[in-house]
Amino acid sequence: xxxxxxxxxxxxxxxxxxxxxxxxxxxxxxxxxxxxxxxxxxxxxxxxxxxxxxxxxxxxxxxxxxxxxxxxxxxxxxxxxxxxxxxxxxxxxxxxxxxxxxxxxxxxxxxxxxxxxxxxxxxxxxxxxxxxxxxxxxx
Numbered sequence: 001x002x003x004x005x006x007x008x009x010x011x012x013x014x015x016x017x018x019x020x021x022x023x024x025x026x027x028x029x030x031x032x033x034x035x036x037x038x039x040x041x042x043x044x045x046x047x048x049x050x051x052x053x054x055x056x057x058x059x060x061x062x063x064x065x066x067x068x069x070x071x072x073x074x075x076x077x078x079x080x081x082x083x084x085x086x087x088x089x090x091x092x093x094x095x096x097x098x099x100x101x102x103x104x105x106x107x108x109x110x111x112x113x114x115x116x117x118x119x120x121x122x123x124x125x126x127x128x129x130x131x132x133x134x135x136x137x138x139x
Contacts, residue, residue: 020082
């Protein structure tokens with residue numbers, strides 16, 4: 001995928017995080033044995049989304065995010081991976097055809113812990129980069 005401009009990239013990544021939050025809500029309602037993992041993922045995605053919204057405010061429709069741009073792309077790639085794993089899409093239609101209705105949580109406990117650590121690291125690094133971008137913007 002082509003790297004988007006700073007403001008457009010942030011908007012796209014905020015939308016991806018919203019999509020993941022919606023998918024987590026569906027799983028939370030249908031999956032019985034992974035409630036804690038779903039809540040943890042949902043909380044981390046919400047925290048990442050808050051930082052991305054801060055980035056969106058800082059970008060203000062421009063390409064001011066010089067330091068943060070690469071980090072936002074890394075987050076975008078991770079969120080796209082999560083959407084692919086979480087979106088039941090055609091699988092759900094096939095499951096209904098066969099008579100199965102329940103969703104299956106696509107992560108093991110180890111997978112979700114690894115994903116949460118990665119998102120936390122991305123979020124922390126992005127916060128630092130946004131602070132750096134703000135300092136450059138003051139000059």
